[in-house]
Amino acid sequence: MNASVGSSTGQDPGDEDGPRAGRVGRAADVAQAEDLQIAGITAMSTVDWPGRLVATVWCQGCPWECPYCQNHAIIDPTIPGVVDWERVEDLMNRRHGLLDAVVFSGGEATRQAAVVDAARRVHEAGYEVGLHTAGPYPRRLAELLGMGLVDWVGIDVKAMPGAGYEQVAGRQGAGVRAWTSLGVVLDHRDVGHEVRLTVYPDGPTDGLEVARAVRERGGRHFALQQARALGAPDGFRATAIGWDDQVRALARDIEALGFESFTFRPV
Ligand code: SF4
Numbered sequence: 001m002n003a004s005v006g007s008s009t010g011q012d013p014g015d016e017d018g019p020r021a022g023r024v025g026r027a028a029d030v031a032q033a034e035d036l037q038i039a040g041i042t043a044m045s046t047v048d049w050p051g052r053l054v055a056t057v058w059c060q061g062c063p064w065e066c067p068y069c070q071n072h073a074i075i076d077p078t079i080p081g082v083v084d085w086e087r088v089e090d091l092m093n094r095r096h097g098l099l100d101a102v103v104f105s106g107g108e109a110t111r112q113a114a115v116v117d118a119a120r121r122v123h124e125a126g127y128e129v130g131l132h133t134a135g136p137y138p139r140r141l142a143e144l145l146g147m148g149l150v151d152w153v154g155i156d157v158k159a160m161p162g163a164g165y166e167q168v169a170g171r172q173g174a175g176v177r178a179w180t181s182l183g184v185v186l187d188h189r190d191v192g193h194e195v196r197l198t199v200y201p202d203g204p205t206d207g208l209e210v211a212r213a214v215r216e217r218g219g220r221h222f223a224l225q226q227a228r229a230l231g232a233p234d235g236f237r238a239t240a241i242g243w244d245d246q247v248r249a250l251a252r253d254i255e256a257l258g259f260e261s262f263t264f265r266p267v
Helices: 085-094 114-124 138-146 163-169 174-187 207-216 243-255
Strands: 038-045 054-059 101-106 128-133 152-156 192-199 221-226 261-265
Touching: 038 085, 054 085, 085 114, 101 114, 114 128, 114 138, 138 174, 152 174, 163 174, 174 192, 192 207, 207 221, 207 243, 221 243, 243 261
Parallel strands: 054 101, 101 128, 128 152, 152 192, 192 221, 221 261
Antiparallel strands: 038 054
């Protein structure tokens, strides 16, 4: 089923996984928060939205397959969620005054149409909404931001568009989707952001070009992350001779670009 920007129904027309079943008995074209396939919840986190105390909702499934994925165990989109939305509601009811926000992460949160209603329900409960995305569904992202349902986005950019991107994400067209999504985020000046680049020894070598392009497009907050082996798929190589020095040099070059804020997350 196709959905257009401004609609909260159905799957993104660019969904590479096909329609996602909601709960039995619910109209398939009206996704509610209760339909969200949730792999887990972190009740309190200081790292998922820098500067905020948040609860994090880990959404099941991602259409991409990055070799360094830290959440590899929850990227299979055919596996249903194991946590009911009611638990998120319950957490929000109990944590007023303690938590600032709820962050939707994954997996890929924008894969599911239900994230739109879920974000609305978080706002209605009096919390800010954060979102982690790699940008595979620019239209749903535009819908969320256009409706004012998201206050901050942590968005991954993995390489310049093209073959290098597809090498990382494992899907054709991934780079175009991700950079379109980046444009959506940067066009919403009222929404906070952090653009994140994760590097690894066998990955693309265009990190500085990526950071420069993000800066030229109006990116204000940038983070360089060094991929870790922990949680990644078997066989992923996180280290190599001289790798740490290369990443530190890249961090220095990116810092010199003059982002409003630059964060380096080494291993
Ligand atoms: S886009 Fe993110 S969640 Fe999806 S496979 Fe890559 S690192 Fe994992």
